[in-house]
Ligand SMILES: NC(=O)N[C@@H](CC(=O)O)C(=O)O
Ligand SMILES: [Zn+2]
């Protein structure tokens with residue numbers, strides 16, 4: 001493995017071009033581009049490199065590429081153990097690296113459920129073995145995701161997987177007392193409870209967003225209030241207990257208002273939005289193509305606008321993919337029988353560029369905050385720079401990704417690394433391509449391909 005890498009002429013966070021030298025897992029030198037200065041710097045770095053092989057440095061031409069911190073996804077479904085036909089830790093993390101990610105949080109709704117130290121350690125080890133990116137398992141809040149008894153939160157926290165994020169995602173922790181207990185429990189080790197906000201009594205039988213389109217199609221509706229009622233309740237609980245609450249896949253304008261109110265109160269409430277809820281709307285359901293079936297459902301244009309504004313002003317802290325691969329037998333069926341969920345890892349940055357950067361809502365430093373720094377802070381990822389001040393500076397972790405913002409591609413499900421094909425962007429031309437990704441100085445993607 002090449003131990004010294006020179007990134008020539010890259011633009012950290014879209015700023016002025018720089019030459020970066022990566023060695024021994026960190027940024028070893030930063031210099032103005034093309035300077036003779038670098039020759040000495042590279043020689044020094046090469047000398048300092050741990051490997052005794054003395055191979056020459058790998059030089060990456062970074063002209064017109066933007067260097068971003070390695071992206072962090074707080075919400076990924078890797079499906080292993082249990083549904084390896086839909087995704088594995090290996091295939092899902094390969095998709096992640098190709099999408100610019102260096103850490104993914106693996107949701108607990110596997111089979112068996114990740115509700116014990118044993119299962120979270122297994123997932124964590126599978127991530128290490130695959131080596132494409134760091135895998136941080138999410139622990140279940142309740143045993144078997146059944147919503148009746150707390151899982152062994154402390155044992156998962158003190159396991160080798162060092163779990164900090166707990167979620168019953170796929171299900172809501174709808175029992176208020178259990179939710180309160182979970183919030184109290186995770187306080188002891190700086191954990192956070194990530195809630196899938198869905199009051200189940202209000203969504204029984206629901207097939208799409210409640211409203212005019214559902215009425216026209218004759219499909220049972222999933223009302224915005226089912227999400228908003230739980231967010232309001234849990235924000236109050238988090239404030240009462242003084243603990244950390246994170247809201248998964250926020251999808252309605254009303255939710256953004258409630259989170260803004262909770263933050264103004266000074267409560268420790270954070271939130272994520274998915275790329276698909278920023279771009280896609282309920283009208284797509286009129287096709288009855290189950291690729292557009294997702295939980296929470298695609299909402300209205302007014303909701304996407306409120307979500308974009310909320311992400312822009314920081315009410316919503318971050319973007320998370322909710323990458324939810326499904327085997328074709330579970331997805332390519334009639335609408336009512338299809339499982340909800342869509343792929344996200346390989347298209348997330350592109351959709352954020354289209355919805356947030358091209359529209360003037362975010363600049364590149366903001367993208368880094370919403371897709372790397374903020375999720376790293378929320379999830380307790382310590383080997384990523386926590387903010388722009390520490391990024392691409394000498395001594396900072398060499399965990400970064402190189403984006404070509406001018407390039408674009410037409411999405412072809414067969415060309416994706418995921419084992420499943422349920423991308424809602426099939427045939428769409430999306431902007432931005434990841435050219436390379438580095439995890440602690442080691443390339444995981446080069447020339448747009450897995451190393
Ligand atoms: N988002 C989805 O529609 N599905 C997710 C579960 C979830 O995120 O709630 C899944 O696990 O498939
Ligand atoms: Zn969910």
Ligand SMILES: [Zn+2]
Nearest residue numbers: 107169170322
């Ligand atoms: Zn999910």
